[in-house]
Amino acid sequence: MLHAPSRRELLLASGTLFAWAYLPKLALAEGRDPRFLAVILRGALDGLATVAPVGDPDWVALRGDEALTFDGKVPALKLNDFFALNPAMPNLQRMFQANEAIILHACATPYRERSHFDGQDLLESGLPKPAPSETGWLNRMLAGLTPGGRVDPQGSNKGSRVFAVGPVTPLVARGPAPVLSWSPQRIQPASDDTVQRLLDLYRHSDAKLASVLEDNSKLTAIEQSGDMGIGQKARGPGPAQVRAYFSDAAGNAARFLAQPDGPRVGALALDGWDTHVNEGIATGRLSQLLGALDDALAAVKTNMGSAWKDTVVALATEFGRTARINGTDGTDHGTATVALLVGGALKGGRIIADWPGLKSTDLYENRDLKPTTDLRAVLKGVLKDHLRADARLLAQNVFPGSADVKPMAGLVS
Amino acid sequence: MTARGEEAAALALHRFGFGPADDQIRAIAGDPRGALLADLDRAFAGALATDLPSSGEAARVVSDFQAERKAEQKLALRVQKVGAADSQSQANTQPMSDLPKATVADAAPVPGKPPLPQQIIQSEAKARLDAVTSGVHVNPANGPDLGFVERLVWFWSNHFCVSADKISAMAGAYEREAIRPHVLGRFADLLLAVESHPAMVFYLDNVESMGADSIAGINRDKGLNENLARETLELHTLGVRSGYTQADITSLANVLTGWTWINPDQPDRGGEFIFNKRFHEPGAQNVLGKTYSDTGMDQGRAVLADLARHPATAQHIAQKLAVHFVADEPPPMLVAKLAKSFKDSDGNLTEVARALVTVDESWTPQRQKLKTPAEWIAGVIRLTGAQDTIPIGSIMNAQAALGEPLWRPPAPNGWPDSEAAWIDGVPRRIGIANQFAGRVRVADPLALLESGLGPLASADTRNTVARAETRNQAVALLVMSPEFLRR
Numbered sequence: 001m002l003h004a005p006s007r008r009e010l011l012l013a014s015g016t017l018f019a020w021a022y023l024p025k026l027a028l029a030e031g032r033d034p035r036f037l038a039v040i041l042r043g044a045l046d047g048l049a050t051v052a053p054v055g056d057p058d059w060v061a062l063r064g065d066e067a068l069t070f071d072g073k074v075p076a077l078k079l080n081d082f083f084a085l086n087p088a089m090p091n092l093q094r095m096f097q098a099n100e101a102i103i104l105h106a107c108a109t110p111y112r113e114r115s116h117f118d119g120q121d122l123l124e125s126g127l128p129k130p131a132p133s134e135t136g137w138l139n140r141m142l143a144g145l146t147p148g149g150r151v152d153p154q155g156s157n158k159g160s161r162v163f164a165v166g167p168v169t170p171l172v173a174r175g176p177a178p179v180l181s182w183s184p185q186r187i188q189p190a191s192d193d194t195v196q197r198l199l200d201l202y203r204h205s206d207a208k209l210a211s212v213l214e215d216n217s218k219l220t221a222i223e224q225s226g227d228m229g230i231g232q233k234a235r236g237p238g239p240a241q242v243r244a245y246f247s248d249a250a251g252n253a254a255r256f257l258a259q260p261d262g263p264r265v266g267a268l269a270l271d272g273w274d275t276h277v278n279e280g281i282a283t284g285r286l287s288q289l290l291g292a293l294d295d296a297l298a299a300v301k302t303n304m305g306s307a308w309k310d311t312v313v314a315l316a317t318e319f320g321r322t323a324r325i326n327g328t329d330g331t332d333h334g335t336a337t338v339a340l341l342v343g344g345a346l347k348g349g350r351i352i353a354d355w356p357g358l359k360s361t362d363l364y365e366n367r368d369l370k371p372t373t374d375l376r377a378v379l380k381g382v383l384k385d386h387l388r389a390d391a392r393l394l395a396q397n398v399f400p401g402s403a404d405v406k407p408m409a410g411l412v413s
Numbered sequence: 414m415t416a417r418g419e420e421a422a423a424l425a426l427h428r429f430g431f432g433p434a435d436d437q438i439r440a441i442a443g444d445p446r447g448a449l450l451a452d453l454d455r456a457f458a459g460a461l462a463t464d465l466p467s468s469g470e471a472a473r474v475v476s477d478f479q480a481e482r483k484a485e486q487k488l489a490l491r492v493q494k495v496g497a498a499d500s501q502s503q504a505n506t507q508p509m510s511d512l513p514k515a516t517v518a519d520a521a522p523v524p525g526k527p528p529l530p531q532q533i534i535q536s537e538a539k540a541r542l543d544a545v546t547s548g549v550h551v552n553p554a555n556g557p558d559l560g561f562v563e564r565l566v567w568f569w570s571n572h573f574c575v576s577a578d579k580i581s582a583m584a585g586a587y588e589r590e591a592i593r594p595h596v597l598g599r600f601a602d603l604l605l606a607v608e609s610h611p612a613m614v615f616y617l618d619n620v621e622s623m624g625a626d627s628i629a630g631i632n633r634d635k636g637l638n639e640n641l642a643r644e645t646l647e648l649h650t651l652g653v654r655s656g657y658t659q660a661d662i663t664s665l666a667n668v669l670t671g672w673t674w675i676n677p678d679q680p681d682r683g684g685e686f687i688f689n690k691r692f693h694e695p696g697a698q699n700v701l702g703k704t705y706s707d708t709g710m711d712q713g714r715a716v717l718a719d720l721a722r723h724p725a726t727a728q729h730i731a732q733k734l735a736v737h738f739v740a741d742e743p744p745p746m747l748v749a750k751l752a753k754s755f756k757d758s759d760g761n762l763t764e765v766a767r768a769l770v771t772v773d774e775s776w777t778p779q780r781q782k783l784k785t786p787a788e789w790i791a792g793v794i795r796l797t798g799a800q801d802t803i804p805i806g807s808i809m810n811a812q813a814a815l816g817e818p819l820w821r822p823p824a825p826n827g828w829p830d831s832e833a834a835w836i837d838g839v840p841r842r843i844g845i846a847n848q849f850a851g852r853v854r855v856a857d858p859l860a861l862l863e864s865g866l867g868p869l870a871s872a873d874t875r876n877t878v879a880r881a882e883t884r885n886q887a888v889a890l891l892v893m894s895p896e897f898l899r900r
Contacts, residue, residue, distance in 0.1 A: 042882065042883045043882040043883060044882075116880075116882055116883060117857075117887075120883065132856070190847035191886075193886075194843060194847060194886055195840075195843060197881070197886075197890055198890065200877070201873055201874060201877045201890070201894060201895070202895060204873045205871055205873050206895035206899075208832075208836060209836070209839060209895055209898070212836050212839055212840065213839065216837075216840035217840075271883050272882070273882070274882030
């Protein structure tokens with residue numbers, strides 16, 4: 001059940017949605033009332049498993065049995081003749097067909113190493129190189145926007161400062177601009193992936209702990225398969241919990257942004273995309289995660305209500321994954337991937353990709369999809385045309401050193 | 414073996430403290446044993462600087478609170494009844510059975526603030542956690558507080574446990590009043606403070622125990638309750654099957670008659686311990702072969718003093734300390750050395766604590782103890798510095814979810830102290846680790862790994878943390894690593 005969060009919940013929050021308490025003045029002057037939501041997908045989303053280049057002649061050879069195709073066991077969803085969507089994402093396909101989604105492919109931040117922590121920092125800080133940063137691009141963008149009046153009529157954050165709630169504001173939203181914060185009451189469950197990593201660790205170093213965790217996982221598996229012969233509550237987080245969490249977080253964020261007196265700009269983070277082992281592209285782990293994300297997108301659209309037509313949601317991850325499947329039916333850290341834009345304010349129904357090809361010589365360092373689109377160009381294009389952020393501000397403060405990366409034009413209708 | 418270097422330092426911090434905070438591993442690497450010994454010499458070691466209410470005050474305000482709530486409910490019921498009678502006379506539609514529900518709702522506490530008894534226990538819990546995390550009694554000149562004394566407090570608090578399920582108002586005050594002042598003092602004083610604390614006499618049912626031939630016993634046709642006497646012998650001092658008989662229990666129960674409290678509903682000294690002479694069984698009593706003449710409360714003091722220096726008590730305490738700090742099956746030589754220290758020092762607990770950290774048997778590199786949920790949570794909070802970002806209510810809930818709710822052991826023998834008791838709950842800790850990790854800001858998980866484990870971290874654990882998907886996951890994996898779960 002979604003519900004409009006109360007003030008008290010806001011104050012108790014540990015911070016998943018961060019929202020600006022003002023209206024963007026310049027956009028308002030044009031008679032628009034834009035909404036923007038940034039969704040950070042931490043863990044490195046496999047772009048080729050999300051949006052598959054089925055029309056590329058080297059595609060099936062590259063990924064073998066794991067390659068999504070139109071005639072696979074679980075057929076991929078058609079976007080156009082060249083690209084197909086993961087079958088777990090029918091809502092996104094509908095948005096795409098309704099011109100409410102843009103897919104950017106072979107897209108990457110300027111980061112070219114493969115460390116999650118550095119990559120996430122760079123994605124959220126907006127800096128051109130890994131460096132310690134206490135502020136994120138979204139917040140710095142807000143700090144530079146001309147405020148067009150408060151949207152928080154209760155106005156209890158008098159000094160227009162950040163609500164002093166949980167300390168874990170995502171980096172992208174940290175900084176000088178005043179933000180509200182809220183997090184869903186449900187906490188993100190520890191993922192199966194975390195359990196698997198611990199199991200691997202215990203197997204190497206502590207047989208007793210390994211055995212306990214294995215037994216527990218078996219129990220959980222039995223419970224999840226519906227055989228409730230064992231009178232014990234599920235302990236591991238099932239796909240249903242992840243699904244519920246994603247929808248809860250994103251759907252409630254939308255509820256906030258949709259309110260006439262609600263904030264207009266928000267950010268949240270959804271984790272869990274690091275699929276090294278048994279990736280489960282068409283059925284399995286990634287499929288479940290993408291399904292959860294797809295539900296979350298649907299929840300955003302539903303809860304935005306009439307504000308959906310003024311909405312852009314940007315989804316981005318720190319980097320992609322290896323083009324080829326690794327030795328454990330997964331993929332390792334890579335480079336280029338997809339970025340997704342959804343929302344009624346988009347000039348959608350398009351896939352924007354300067355396709356680099358999939359031959360060995362086409363791949364970045366002979367292993368990753370080669371980046372041909374700078375994610376910053378995409379984000380700058382949205383921020384400029386949707387929120388009317390100043391181009392110089394974008395080049396200097398929001399994404400420092402990005403003067404050469406021109407804002408992508410024509411994303412917003 | 415001389416304990417030196419960072420490995421011994423990390424071992425010391427986990428085994429005898431709650432694990433490291435900041436750069437403590439490096440800070441004490443020159444002399445880990447010396448650092449532990451210095452913990453014992455710290456001024457006000459074991460004390461909490463708080464303005465929390467005494468056990469008597471707490472009992473009285475909770476008693477007042479409950480009485481007021483009851484009156485409010487009764488009043489509301491009265492109003493409802495009048496209203497119901499009116500409406501019944503008019504329309505006769507309101508069933509009486511609806512009434513209690515409505516009145517309970519009316520009497521609900523102010524939203525946003527937990528009821529008073531819960532507020533008290535949360536404040537107590539927070540003060541206790543602060544002692545683990547920040548060390549309110551830190552004197553910078555003495556170097557870092559390793560948490561050794563606080564671990565001793567936890568040990569003795571569990572050894573002499575009461576349960577907040579039975580006596581919630583006092584659970585925290587009990588620990589501050591009966592346990593903390595004596596953890597580095599004499600065992601005899603600790604024992605007397607415990608058995609004469611209102612929380613203990615109530616918890617173990619001594620408040621209504623009367624000698625059959627006492628004035629009150631005769632007048633009320635009431636008699637003994639053996640519970641406190643039995644647990645004093647079985648759990649607190651000699652240990653089970655150490656030679657005492659049922660006759661000894663009965664005699665000790667007679668000795669302890671009159672050790673009671675003033676009912677908390679009394680506004681003046683309610684909730685405080687008293688010796689009530691009218692409850693006390695007259696005459697001499699024979700306990701463990703020794704006759705104690707009837708000197709009122711002094712009769713009990715004399716028996717407890719002898720129990721405190723009984724060889725079986727030394728053995729029992731030595732065994733429990735060794736099990737708690739070193740191994741579920743500790744080396745017999747360790748137990749023997751601790752027992753000898755206990756006996757030679759006449760139960761001087763500072764001496765026993767010194768012995769514990771100076772004998773080589775305590776420093777086995779195998780880390781065989783699984784931290785209990787409470788120890789583990791305290792260690793996570795201490796390492797990540799999350800004491801001010803994770804509300805105490807969440808921490809208490811986590812502890813309860815892992816099966817060790819604060820001050821609520823299921824029985825007077827306290828929480829179990831073995832791997833077997835807690836290992837099946839380890840998978841549940843993953844969820845808590847994930848939840849806590851999501852609420853702390855950690856710039857560099859690998860630096861945190863260095864602080865938390867130093868040389869104890871295996872290559873596998875380092876790789877696992879380094880390869881985590883997010884910082885949050887890295888922190889969760891770190892605190893769930895075998896090296897962090899064990900001590």
